[in-house]
Amino acid sequence: MAMMKNITIGQYIPGESLVHRLDPRTKILATFLFIALLFLVNTFTGYGLSALLLFLIVVLSRIPVKYVLRGIRPLMFIIVLTLCLHFFMTDGRVIFKIWFVKLTYEGLIRGLMMVSRLILLMIGSSLMTLTTSPILLTDGIESLLKPFKVVGVPAHELAMMMTIALRFIPTLVEETEKIMKAQMARGADFESGNIFQRAKSLIPILIPLFVSAFRRADELAIAMEARGYRGGEGRTRFRVLKFTYRDFVALVFVAAFVVVVGIYF
Amino acid sequence: MEQEALRNVSLTIEDGEFVGLIGHTGSGKSTLVQHFNGLLRPTSGKVFVDGADIFSKDVSLRSIRQKVGMVFQYPEYQLFGETVFEDVAFGPKNMGVPDSELHDRVDQALGLVGLDLSLKERSPFELSGGQKRKVAIAGVLAMQPQTLVLDEPTAGLDPKGRDEVLSLVAHLHQKENKTIILVSHRMEDVARLAKCLIVMAHGRIALEGPPEEVFREADYLEEIGLGVPQVTRLLQVLKKQGFDVNPDHYTIDAVESEIVRLLETK
Numbered sequence: 001m002a003m004m005k006n007i008t009i010g011q012y013i014p015g016e017s018l019v020h021r022l023d024p025r026t027k028i029l030a031t032f033l034f035i036a037l038l039f040l041v042n043t044f045t046g047y048g049l050s051a052l053l054l055f056l057i058v059v060l061s062r063i064p065v066k067y068v069l070r071g072i073r074p075l076m077f078i079i080v081l082t083l084c085l086h087f088f089m090t091d092g093r094v095i096f097k098i099w100f101v102k103l104t105y106e107g108l109i110r111g112l113m114m115v116s117r118l119i120l121l122m123i124g125s126s127l128m129t130l131t132t133s134p135i136l137l138t139d140g141i142e143s144l145l146k147p148f149k150v151v152g153v154p155a156h157e158l159a160m161m162m163t164i165a166l167r168f169i170p171t172l173v174e175e176t177e178k179i180m181k182a183q184m185a186r187g188a189d190f191e192s193g194n195i196f197q198r199a200k201s202l203i204p205i206l207i208p209l210f211v212s213a214f215r216r217a218d219e220l221a222i223a224m225e226a227r228g229y230r231g232g233e234g235r236t237r238f239r240v241l242k243f244t245y246r247d248f249v250a251l252v253f254v255a256a257f258v259v260v261v262g263i264y265f
Numbered sequence: 266m267e268q269e270a271l272r273n274v275s276l277t278i279e280d281g282e283f284v285g286l287i288g289h290t291g292s293g294k295s296t297l298v299q300h301f302n303g304l305l306r307p308t309s310g311k312v313f314v315d316g317a318d319i320f321s322k323d324v325s326l327r328s329i330r331q332k333v334g335m336v337f338q339y340p341e342y343q344l345f346g347e348t349v350f351e352d353v354a355f356g357p358k359n360m361g362v363p364d365s366e367l368h369d370r371v372d373q374a375l376g377l378v379g380l381d382l383s384l385k386e387r388s389p390f391e392l393s394g395g396q397k398r399k400v401a402i403a404g405v406l407a408m409q410p411q412t413l414v415l416d417e418p419t420a421g422l423d424p425k426g427r428d429e430v431l432s433l434v435a436h437l438h439q440k441e442n443k444t445i446i447l448v449s450h451r452m453e454d455v456a457r458l459a460k461c462l463i464v465m466a467h468g469r470i471a472l473e474g475p476p477e478e479v480f481r482e483a484d485y486l487e488e489i490g491l492g493v494p495q496v497t498r499l500l501q502v503l504k505k506q507g508f509d510v511n512p513d514h515y516t517i518d519a520v521e522s523e524i525v526r527l528l529e530t531k
Binding site: 178179181182183184185186187188189203204205206207208211212 | 299330331335337340342343344355356390404405408
């Protein structure tokens, strides 16, 4: 059960730094630019410069480096797998060979590049969620998606769904713990047995959880309608997003960096 | 961030006792009872059931959970079975009761909570709120625990449902000789049944003793967000105003005869 408390989605760390105060749209766009950069770059110098940019932002955001690096941990398995696949499955100049396992020069280079790309990608996007509260993030997404309404993207509805989902994560975690305890009191065992037995032992948790999630959804829908919610049309906002000169400077800087590094490296 | 939920709580509950555990929301009563069957492990201190330390290596928690049944708050929210039978049989099945005995166990448990056996093949989700709660309680009773902990078993029920659950609890105590620990913040419910009250406040045991003794501390109880049954309060106020009454009664019947006596002697 200790595991449940470590789930952090939208692991926002409140702060007053320059990065925190940027408009969420700036941060979303900058993150996309940065991701694009990672796919343009194909030299170690390029990755080094991208890492430098990230480091600069981390320093500005005043977020402890260990929080930033923690974002990589769930990717450890994929990182190791990527390394292994590239190291040993790429044909080319052989560095050494044991039985049928061979390490090639091309594999080494490509593996390291893929992994740098993965790590920078993860750090870059977690930096956005670390410095932006989930609510602001959805506001930003809604605002950025607005132009696509013409082609039928339900911007407001998507943002509302995200907000509600984020709001209910802690509630559902708490509910899960309660149900787990109740079933454990009836002798349920979630820890022993093979994978099939363990999967089956989750049924007494999942069914009550779904039932209560649907019940909560119904109640929430009624409560929202009772307070006059009719969708996004004509709805005003409590928090109005403001794009300031700071955002302009930050975005121009990141864009320029991406163009220069993307073209030359 | 971390908060101490309980401190210095030391108590003994004898076999066959009926204990009422009362306290304001957040006083630690639910946390305390979850130690009784090993759902929570105390950071320091020990829990003994039948003289055995439940966290020692040679005691299986499953056997403790069979001995100490626990009915959680709103237990109907843990129902999951396709049929009432499957749900009620979940506990005994986990305890290793053979299939041949399961039907007897389920029938007996449903009989205790007063549900018709024809409901066995129905889905628990089709039942009414009160019936669902009874199915959930039957699910715990089917394990045949010696001790039963009930956490706010009457919350959210209508008066009829409340009476039914409380008389079930009384029956389990008197006829089945089960040790009962009833957690509630409804003084009236607890006082009517429990021979011993434990009052929790701020993670500690604030008061402990038979109801009439505990209710003498009316002012303190009010201070920690509780109170005494209204009829007891009435006697206490009469006493304060100089009438010759014994304010140690807490059931409506006893208070009635006390007032009748007062009126007659006048």
